[in-house]
Amino acid sequence: MPDRVQDELIAMATKLFDEGKVDYFLGYKKGTLKFKTSPLIASHREELQQLWVEDFFAVNLSLYLKEIKGRVGILVKGCDSRSLISLLQEGQIKREDLYIVGLPCPGQIDPRKVADAAACEREELEEISRRGGEILVRVGSQEKTVSKNQTLLDKCLDCQHPKPLIFDYLLPGDYVAPVQQIIRSQDELRQKPGLERWAFWAEQFQRCIRCYACRNVCPACICPRCIVEENMPQWVSPLPTAGDNFVFHLMRLMHIAGTCVSCGECERVCPMEIPLMKLNDKMADDLRELFDFVAGVDLNKPLPFRTYRQEDPNDFIK
Amino acid sequence: MYRKITRENLKKWLTGLKAQAEVLAPAKVNGLWTYTEFNSQELLRGFQNTRLPPKGLFLESLRALFGWKSQGGSLQLNPLSSLDGQRVIFGLRPCDARALRTLQPVFAGDYPDVFFLQNLSRTLLLGLACQVQCEGSFCSEMGIDPQDSADFDIFFREFPEGYIARIITDKGNILAGESAFEEASAEEWKLARGQIRGRREKPLFDLERVQVNVLEYFPDENFWRRISAKCINCGICTYVCPTCHCFDLCDLQMPGQGVRFRCWDSCAFPNFTKMAVHNPREEKWRRYRQRVSHKFNFFHQNFQTIACVGCGRCVVYCPVNLDLREVLLEVSR
Numbered sequence: 001m002p003d004r005v006q007d008e009l010i011a012m013a014t015k016l017f018d019e020g021k022v023d024y025f026l027g028y029k030k031g032t033l034k035f036k037t038s039p040l041i042a043s044h045r046e047e048l049q050q051l052w053v054e055d056f057f058a059v060n061l062s063l064y065l066k067e068i069k070g071r072v073g074i075l076v077k078g079c080d081s082r083s084l085i086s087l088l089q090e091g092q093i094k095r096e097d098l099y100i101v102g103l104p105c106p107g108q109i110d111p112r113k114v115a116d117a118a119a120c121e122r123e124e125l126e127e128i129s130r131r132g133g134e135i136l137v138r139v140g141s142q143e144k145t146v147s148k149n150q151t152l153l154d155k156c157l158d159c160q161h162p163k164p165l166i167f168d169y170l171l172p173g174d175y176v177a178p179v180q181q182i183i184r185s186q187d188e189l190r191q192k193p194g195l196e197r198w199a200f201w202a203e204q205f206q207r208c209i210r211c212y213a214c215r216n217v218c219p220a221c222i223c224p225r226c227i228v229e230e231n232m233p234q235w236v237s238p239l240p241t242a243g244d245n246f247v248f249h250l251m252r253l254m255h256i257a258g259t260c261v262s263c264g265e266c267e268r269v270c271p272m273e274i275p276l277m278k279l280n281d282k283m284a285d286d287l288r289e290l291f292d293f294v295a296g297v298d299l300n301k302p303l304p305f306r307t308y309r310q311e312d313p314n315d316f317i318k
Numbered sequence: 319m320y321r322k323i324t325r326e327n328l329k330k331w332l333t334g335l336k337a338q339a340e341v342l343a344p345a346k347v348n349g350l351w352t353y354t355e356f357n358s359q360e361l362l363r364g365f366q367n368t369r370l371p372p373k374g375l376f377l378e379s380l381r382a383l384f385g386w387k388s389q390g391g392s393l394q395l396n397p398l399s400s401l402d403g404q405r406v407i408f409g410l411r412p413c414d415a416r417a418l419r420t421l422q423p424v425f426a427g428d429y430p431d432v433f434f435l436q437n438l439s440r441t442l443l444l445g446l447a448c449q450v451q452c453e454g455s456f457c458s459e460m461g462i463d464p465q466d467s468a469d470f471d472i473f474f475r476e477f478p479e480g481y482i483a484r485i486i487t488d489k490g491n492i493l494a495g496e497s498a499f500e501e502a503s504a505e506e507w508k509l510a511r512g513q514i515r516g517r518r519e520k521p522l523f524d525l526e527r528v529q530v531n532v533l534e535y536f537p538d539e540n541f542w543r544r545i546s547a548k549c550i551n552c553g554i555c556t557y558v559c560p561t562c563h564c565f566d567l568c569d570l571q572m573p574g575q576g577v578r579f580r581c582w583d584s585c586a587f588p589n590f591t592k593m594a595v596h597n598p599r600e601e602k603w604r605r606y607r608q609r610v611s612h613k614f615n616f617f618h619q620n621f622q623t624i625a626c627v628g629c630g631r632c633v634v635y636c637p638v639n640l641d642l643r644e645v646l647l648e649v650s651r
Contacts (some may be wrong), residue, residue, distance in 0.1 A: 032643070037550045038641075039638050039639075058639075121364045123450070209370070209379060209553075211584070212553060216552040217552065217638075240379055240380055241380065269554070269637035271367070271369065271370075271558055272348075272350065273634045
């Protein structure tokens, strides 16, 4: 991405500190590994020089609003801005405490997919850069060109909101309008009979090591005490058995229905590479079809799971 | 003592061992490198190290310890049968083998842990020299030679015609006594030491200074607050760590019977030290400080070795790029 975006971001954030508008600024700094960025939680003006803009933004920064108290400037892409809307809807954050700097997003590159497209191991990738609509990859002394659609994170391929939906200041930059009306809802798994889907997830959850990274990295997981850690009574055992893992993941999914904005962080961080977004996407589709609701898009639309109607056609809740 | 074997014969040899033992070797399962039953798979193409460390084969993430039954007021304990099937693991890396040796005294202390110790004694460890410095790793800084190790029964180096084996233990000697192996010289062994691709010229930090300084940093709350600010309190760093060994106990109860299980636990979890009236590590900076201080100092006080082997897994898989190497570098200054 062009340096001028980065310069403008640093200037903007510095101004916020100078004018006393924020106590913290949340952005990214250069990571210590190839193709990684690291969250920057700046509390001093001097730290802002580390702000960094590139193609491998990981961590949905709205995550940190749970614990940072004070006025916060925050950098958001389209999907992250949807998390802010969800958090505002849930009363978790106050709009007046935030200064939102929006970054139009050209889609984030997934090094794992680049490696697949370039037919090499991820570790062998040396450089990834954009050239027009294509991605240039250097593996050893060789250069290869692969198409952008082969390398973007799956979630970015059908992103409907690459431009932040809520912001106080919008940085310049190209963003990609939705590439095509895709794919994720046409996931092959969904066409399969129930027993096969059950077998698929049983195998996936069998591998879960219960590190809870999916939950902890999720901006929508807002409970200060999670039910899986309660032991009086113990609803879910801490043992990583297939059954308890199943309960953990499905329960988490239900709890974030309507506030999960498909930012993809849970799937990105999973050390066992469990394809959690398949579940999130199914949930998002169901919400759209059954409740006419898309998470994190409209601040004024009530959350389906926080709404009670006397005339609800189902009587289980009455 | 050294021996050599061709690639083809190594496969045949490992296949032959399956008659006497469970043979595990690295393979990709669901896209992740893991030690799994050896099935003459194309060995090791692109293999650097497994996603999860081999500690799980010794300290399982889920292990039944004993069962019980109660009938008419009497309680009957059912100890589980001992683990005695022989195992061979091929392709282990020097960092992970050192980690197993590091864990040994923990589980062999005043209260011997039969499960870990039986798992260790029933397993032959066949090591393999590294050719690439893994991303995020700092094994050399931790005093580990990625191309040599005495922590195995047999340690292999690749060379153009196959593998040269350094026979380390008597068990290893018996295992490699078969005709598939030929005699090799010390000279051949030396020549097979290859270059490590991507190896750093200079160490990142001085380990001795880390060990000393970490105690000095211990009371510095601001330091640990700053370092741990972006930590999200997940268990990845501890679960992918080959030396982290904290566990939890949990009963599965059914009417009239039950089983006590052991599972991994993590000092990164807020509940880890939660007690009836107090949690001494409520805040995450205290937890992160504990993890670093334990590995690089407290463990040494107890067992005269440092509880980190520099494999780099925690560095690579941390969701927020909280890089232990950066922390150690700061501590060592």
